[in-house]
Amino acid sequence: MSPGDPARQSDASVKAYSFVNDPEARLKVSPREAVSRDVMPHVIGVGPGTGLSCIIKVEDMACKGLQNILHQLVKANHILHYHGAVDGFGHISVRHPEKPNVYIMCGYMPPALVQSQEDLIEYYVDGSAPVDPNAKKGYSERFIHGELFKKYPSIQCVVHSHAEGVLPYVSTAVPLKPMFHMGGFLGPQVPVWDIAPVYDEDYQQDMLVNNAKLGNSLALAFAPTSAKPEDLEHNVILMKRHGYTTWGKDIPTAVYRAIHTLINAGLQTNAAVLQATLHDGPLEGLSERHCRDCQMMNEATQDKSWRLWSREVEVNPLYRNSIPA
Template sequence: MDANHEKTTLEQLTRKFITGCHILHYHNVVDAYGHLSFRHPFKSDRFCMSRYIAPGTISSPNDLIEYYVKDAEPVDPNSSKGYSERCIHSECYKRYPSVQSVIHSHSEAVVPYTISGVPLRPCFHMGGFLGTGVPVWDIGEAYQPDDIKDMLVRNVHLGSSLAATFSDGGDVPKHAVALMRGHGLTVVADNIEECVLRAIYTQKNAAIQTTALTTRAAYGKATQEIKYLSEEESAAATNMTKWSAQRPWKLWVREVEASNLYVNAA
């Protein structure tokens, strides 16, 4: 592959990344906090995410920082300040070679499922990727004595502990989403579009499940149990969202392009 082709590919991916950040903000998955990243397409030992700014304000390639997967340190030591929780991303890339994009969010619709003991489960076909249940990672069980206990994933050992939640020990993630107690969620995927889709529909699924639980409670025990997707239905629905991901993506791109808030100069 020649240098010009690599340059063009990276430029296209950078533009897609910036658009993805805007889409996540437009759909309230992130606000001033939260972040998206992608693995470098030609250097698998590196990943890219923005400097320390709100996702909705990312606007050009100058806002991106390239990091080493091994320790989440910037390739350029003179880079701008980065996010404190970039080890969430580096450790997911380190543990799972197939993962190409990661999102961390504080979605308010999802947070109740990190602290209530009620499992987040797929309620409708667009949430099939959630599988038969979503694991909840408790940072309190991963702290070391010298850690700052502010709930942030500030270092490699905390990031590694979170990343391990996605599997049963292998190098292929069993789960697409992991919840973080009292904090939010992390999403992994094979590409930016799928990662954004999973983050958005995790939030939508949580809202639907909360409505279903509230509705059932209002009518008492006379109503039937909530019917979640079966394992077979979840697997089939996951495949459906993979091949149809471009459909919502193209709509979401148009939405942010039509907004005066967002700028994408990539």
């Protein structure tokens, strides 16, 4: 049987499909066979006409570290939805663990419905163009993520949200403050970035951060006075008339910050209502020292929240995650 024999090609296609989509089948395919001329042409040739729609390359998926990251990324989409930080809109991304000039996020779809590597797209950090020029439609606001990854090497995950509980603080002059120990990462006061002065006259002024210029301006707000790219000054930036963006050194940290920004905003709003009934002056948040020390505590204990949040979405039938941990 020749290499070009249709029967041989069919067998190779089956092996390649199993290698991509079935974790148990991957264990039965030797590394040598996976990169052989029989299998790899079908693996690399994903897309129209191959029967495969994988966006993340199989040679990358063979890296256990990447597989774990992608599993976490899918789960994070679900957790953010479960806790109201995203709905049909909002998004999360992660820097590629082996290729720091690339980041990964889901395509144009509701976060709750992300479930497999076929739903994910790789983008170059510089310019936010898809690595695969034939990739499916993505988010127009991916430039939020790309420009943060580009400017700050320490950032590994970015979350953008329009959570309703936070929106009063992007629509009024009331500053968002850290109101309790779980919100120390917010800092003494959360800055508000305004897109309006950044617009060119010919832009469609719809508040979306949909090009590199706008994304870079937002990224600069995270460290407006820092001389070193590793020294971020803020963990959360409110976006006037829009939403907020946060980041983390890993996925759980960014998710923790996104959710607790929402929780803290709700607490502040409720506290302000009670305070107004007493006519007892302005609300007091955490001090700068409190913020710093509470953030250290938060980062040392946030694994408890992540385990709970993970289980909540694992047992909810709405959420599906086909990428093995």
